Amino acid sequence: MSDEKLTMVETSALLILLAEAGPVPNASLTNDHRCELKKPSREKLERLKLIEVGGTPRRLVLTLSEAGWRRCRTELAAGSPPPGSGAIGGALYAVLLRLDRFLTAQRLSLGEFVTASNAPAAEDLPVAEDLSAVPDAPKADEPAADEPTVEERVLSAYHKVASRAGDLVNLADLRDLVDDLDRADIDAALRRLHRRPGVTLVPEANQKALDARTRAAAVVVGDQPKHMITMAAS
Structure with missing residues (x-):
């Protein structure tokens, strides 16, 4: 620098x-x-x-x-x-x-701090008028029964795009398969997966070759945008 x-x-x-x-x-x-x-x-x-x-x-x-x-x-x-x-x-x-x-x-990066600060404030979230009227409602931080977690959705998307385990997959292609999910949730799941053995987020080696779609799909880890993901066979 x-x-x-x-x-x-x-x-x-x-x-x-x-x-x-x-x-x-x-x-x-x-x-x-x-x-x-x-x-x-x-x-x-x-x-x-x-x-x-x-x-x-x-x-x-x-x-x-x-x-x-x-x-x-x-x-x-x-x-x-x-x-x-x-x-x-x-x-x-x-x-x-x-x-x-x-x-x-x-142990947070600036990118993680910015992502977290983009989350909606509690007062901006919808509140049920009568929670007791909703029987057996799942907790806010738990998926409904038999509903895959965000991490499971991301893992499934990777294996749909990758020809074989270990392939580099563009995050833009992965995001296309989970675009019904909140971006902040996807980013958080990607960072958690990055800490797992065999899962690695990597930046595009040739920064000049980045197109707008790939750049926009990046997730920031350790103050560095990552554009690709690879997963070893489990």
Whole structure:
């Protein structure tokens, strides 16, 4: 990773892209986040491969790259703000350091943190008017009787796509077979499976060859997007 210093605005832009966890229009940085990323700074971040720039000349769209995710993780652990960042900078870096300690203690990656924070708040979930009126209702975290778990669905999808055990399967092809499930549940199941012997999530070796469909289907593990999965014979 480059050791080139970033300005507070450049660092702030990276942290905003992290928080948004997806493509952000360049104009939105200024209008919605009060972070005006001027052309020289945008080109600098692109040159350092910390962001990816797409869209049209009149509507640029910025996305945090894999290197950008790693740079954000180092900012969390920095502990002290850059000179001249003022009280807001001091407060920001105090919060970032606290977040870094939490992630370290919980052994969570930034990607896992972002995925978890995308889950709906409890007050946004539907509530049954009278739970006692529903006999033998399964618990919220348990599948209904004879209903396959998310992990079982993912395993089944892999074996439908793979010609044989050990084949690399594009996560985009796997997701097509379980698209009735919530993405956050699928991602969590993939991470749990990744910890099993014989199951491995891997990134696409040739990043330049990634198409939009494969990139969108990736699951982030350890701050790195993984695009393929392989499973040994059980």
